[in-house]
Amino acid sequence: MPSSVEPADIADRLRRIEAVTDNALAELELEQLLAELLARVKELLGADTATVLLVDSGGHHLVASASSGMEEEVRQGVRVPVGEGFAGRIAASRTPMVIQQVDSTTVVNPLLWEKGVRSLAGVPLVAGGDMVGVLHVGTFDPTPFSERDVEFLQVVGDRVALATHTRLTRTERAAAAALQRTLLPAKLPQIAGLELSSRYVPGEAGGASGDWYDVFTLPSGWLCVTVGDVVGRGLAAATIMSRVRTATRSYALDSGEPTAVLSKLDAHIRHFEPQTMTTIAYAVLEPSLERMHISLAGHLSPVLALPDRKAELLDVPIDPPIGVGSAPLQRRSATIDLPEGATVLFYTDGLVERRDRGLDEGLRLLCDTVTTDSTERLCSTVMSRMVGSDPTDDDIAVLAIRKRLTDELRTLELELDAVPEVLADVRAALRRWLPTTGATAEETADLLVAVGEACSNVIEHAYGPLGGKINLRFEAEEPEVVVTVADTGRWRQARGAHRGRGTALMRQLSDNVTFEHTAGGTLVRIRKTLSGEPA
Amino acid sequence: MTVANIEVLTRDPETIEIAITGEIDLSNADVVRDDIFAAIGNHLVTVRLNLAGVTYLDSAGLRILFSLAERLRLLQADCQILAPEGSTSRRVVELAGLDTLARILP
Secondary structure, eight states, X not given: OOOOOOHHHHHHHHHHHHHHHSGGGTTSOHHHHHHHHHHHHHHHHTOSEEEEEEEOTTSSEEEEEEEESOHHHHHTTOEEETTSHHHHHHHHHTSOEEXXXXXXXXXXXXXXXXXXXXXXXXXXXXXXXXXXXXXXEEESSOXXXXXXXXXXXXHHHHHHHXXXXXXXXXXXXXXXXXXXXXXXXXXXXXXXXXXXXXEEEOBTTTBSOSEEEEEEEOTTSOEEEEEEEESSOHXXXXXXXXXXXXXXXXXXXXXXXXXXXXXXXXXXXXXXXXXXXXXXXXXXXXXXXXXXXXXXXXXXXXXXXXXXXXXXXXXOOEEOOBTSSSOOXXXXXXXXXXXXXXXXXXXXXXXXXXXXXXXXXXXXXXXXXXXXXXXXXXXXXXXXXXXXXXXXXXXXXXXXXXXXXXXXXXXXXXXXXXXXXXXXXXXXXXXXXXXXXXXXXXXXXXXXXXXXXXXXHIIXXXXXXXXXXXXXXXXXXXXXXXXXXXXXXXXXXXOSSSOSHHHHHHHHHSSEEEEEEEXXXXXXXXXXEOOXXXX | OOOEEEEEEEEETTEEEEEEEEEEXXXXXXXXXXXXXXXXXXXXXXXXXXXXXXXXXXXXXXHHHHHHHHHHHHTTOEEEEEOOTTXXXXXXXXXXXXXXXXXXXX
């Protein structure tokens, strides 16, 4: 039965609660902390049950999260709509409540009356102005909880709310950061003829949120580049971002046109994520890397720097963001020529927006900063000048792409996984690189097959089931082209019928092929002298 | 990703023309072979493989052509490979000596 609380006891009881919320238990996980607190509250109030329900991520339901004396509530995942029943009304009104009649007319959860709870007292859990959940205690005895019991419960509730809020925030920040870590490309793709670098910095106020960048090749040989920002903060924005990013990749696979991809994405987001807004810069580079096609959905225009010219914002019309307002009838795109050295810097608004600096000023400063320098240095310079040592509210994503100069392309190195799927990437790289050496169409076709054979050999014969890498090196040494294909495995004999034609083809299609088998791997060197009459 | 498309054009009950477009390498050779073999019935007298639309072919693709030519010889069917002069596939097919097993048409 509820034991009445005398003022003299209150200080003592609070000490016992503090012992739980304070230092000694600061490192407990949320579940353990709540379990410990509820056991003590139940004991101190002489109650039979003590339960905490927390508001779910949508904010419309309370979910039983911890209980002492009614553990099945948690195991069964009891959910109470905010505004309904005992706990729901406490959450909606943010005021304590006491009832002596526990049945289907007063509570949502049948477990309470089935178990024989006759008297309930509950308080809202509010921290930092946020509704966190509800704490309630119950007895099998019909005697009502006193006003002092409720006061005590509220004091405990405030501490539970604070501890829960802190831990949830910490957990959410960690989860958002983990999500960002898994979603951002661990390593940018290696594209022959391009240099790519990126930065991602979580906001100091909101932690990791909804910014992302993504670079991937399409089966058609086109390169897709996206930078986007799901409006919002923390884990909620980060999880929506993960879905938007996946949807963008899917539409990129079956649509060539940036405007078509963004229109499909818009329809998708309006249907499945109606409450969200996302800005995206979506660009595709032709396999030749000569041109970029880009469409902007509410996103700040990327910066283009050309050799010996001052950098400026790309001249691209900005269409409405994804997921808000009425869908635009026709999205627009622009085609940008990418001469040698051209550098495009994609970014999210966190890079240029500062409390103490106007957006125009930020963009001007950014344009003054972007050059055709190596992208790694460029990213460092941009972060240093735009962010410096100021704390940032919002997260920042930056992605720089630069088209290499022909001179830099005399030698090109690629490291690829030794799997059949990379053969198309090798051909795409060669098709881009060989024309810069002056190879004719026939010479290019011959080298494609010769190098393809060497790579197929590595994929088929060099490694066991664990797999390994292919290291490619293309060198232009007039009038010769030298391609080196190296692995770190040990070749085994070819198996099956119709084998062994590859090596013959390599020799027929080039001027010289050498094989160096060593303990550390195999190196195949293919040389072909060019006729010097480019097509 | 390497992509090849296979289109079957049956001219009459005895002749089949299979047009391949795209690229063939180690990553898709098995699928391409299965598609081609599945299209060829036992009653056929002439099988023509049209490689005019093939933009990449190496020994993985040659393996398909050689095993096809050998199978057809067993079935006593005529194997024709259509590879236009100057095309990517023509050079590889000639270098590999496929003309000993199949008729190469321009």
